Amino acid sequence: MADQTTSADIRTTRGAPAGEPKPDAAVVRDALGVGVAVGLSGFAFGVTSAGAGLTVAQTCALSLLVFTGASQFALVGALAAGGNPLTAAAGAFFLGVRNTFYGLRLSQLLALPGLVRPFAAQGVIDETAAVALAQPTRRSARIGFTVTAVTLYVLWNLTTLLGALGAEALGDTNAWGLDAAGPAVFLALLAPMLRSTTERTVAGVAVVVMLGLLPVLPGGAPVLVAALAAPLVLFFKGRTERRDNSDSAEGKGAAQ
The missing domain is CATH 1.20.58 (Methane Monooxygenase Hydroxylase; Chain G, domain 1)
Structure with a gap:
């Protein structure tokens, strides 16, 4: 019997999505939209973190090194409530474990070279996983993941810095009601995922x-x-x- 395996079947068995190719420009446009929309939320994190008592340097270090919005909000939210730092860190850690499962799926989907993977791992979060998994081909998944990750990382860290500096200038963020910004942003990110x-x-x-x-x-x-x-x-x-x-x-x- 002749082999009837198609190129779409091969892509599927190797972990890549199967489907009609999508124009690169459309993938970039969608990825930029997600990156910009979510990246601007870093301002709320900067304000919330500074209001919780963290310095500008500590706040920026969290965004640079941790870079997973929900876990960051959980950490500073617990600290703002007077929680033990170890308990706050544990809550943030368990909330961030989901990124490990994203990474397992994306490693098959993107099939990146070994030298690139440690850098790509820093960008494995809800938004980059969602954009990559929505693409019909491996090429568009790679483009979507990269553009979303870079855009979001740069904007998130920039707005985190601006938010932390702005909070210091404002003084008591509770007086402005900005302490509610973090939970509000987190709920806004979470709600669309509950299908x-x-x-x-x-x-x-x-x-x-x-x-x-x-x-x-x-x-x-x-x-x-x-x-x-x-x-x-x-x-x-x-x-x-x-x-x-x-x-x-x-x-x-x-x-x-």
Whole structure:
């Protein structure tokens, strides 16, 4: 029998997406849009971090070295609430673990040379993964990932510096209500990612658990405990599905 494997099949088996090529200009335009839109949020982080008591140098170091917005907001948010630095760092760490899973998928998708991978790893975050995974070919995935990562990294760090300097000039950021900027930006980034009913349920339960524990636990700890919402929701979902399948099987048996 003749081999009917197509080039699209080969791309799929090697980890690259299969689909019609997309013009490079369109990929760059989309990547720039995401990079600019999210990169400007670094201003909110700079303000929030300075309001939490971190210096301009410490704030900029977080954006330069950590570069994962949600984890950065979680860290400074816990510190601002008076949390222990170790607890705050632990919460930020566990929130950033998701980037490891992005990296596993992107390593197959992009298939970058070994010397480039350590530098590319710094740019593996929610937005770069989303842009790369949305592309139909490996070439467009590489372009989308690179443009998004570079644009976002440069803008995020620049606006972080401006936000931290602006916060110092303003003085008490709480008096301006800027302490709410960080959580607001984080929610704005998170909300579009909650597509399924299960994801929305996990997020809702996590919020309820965290709010309930805020008066009881030290700052930073409620975020860690709220992570238990995921296995809890999945456990009850599994039980419900098994019960429904059992009822369905019994109904078919009775009908026969």
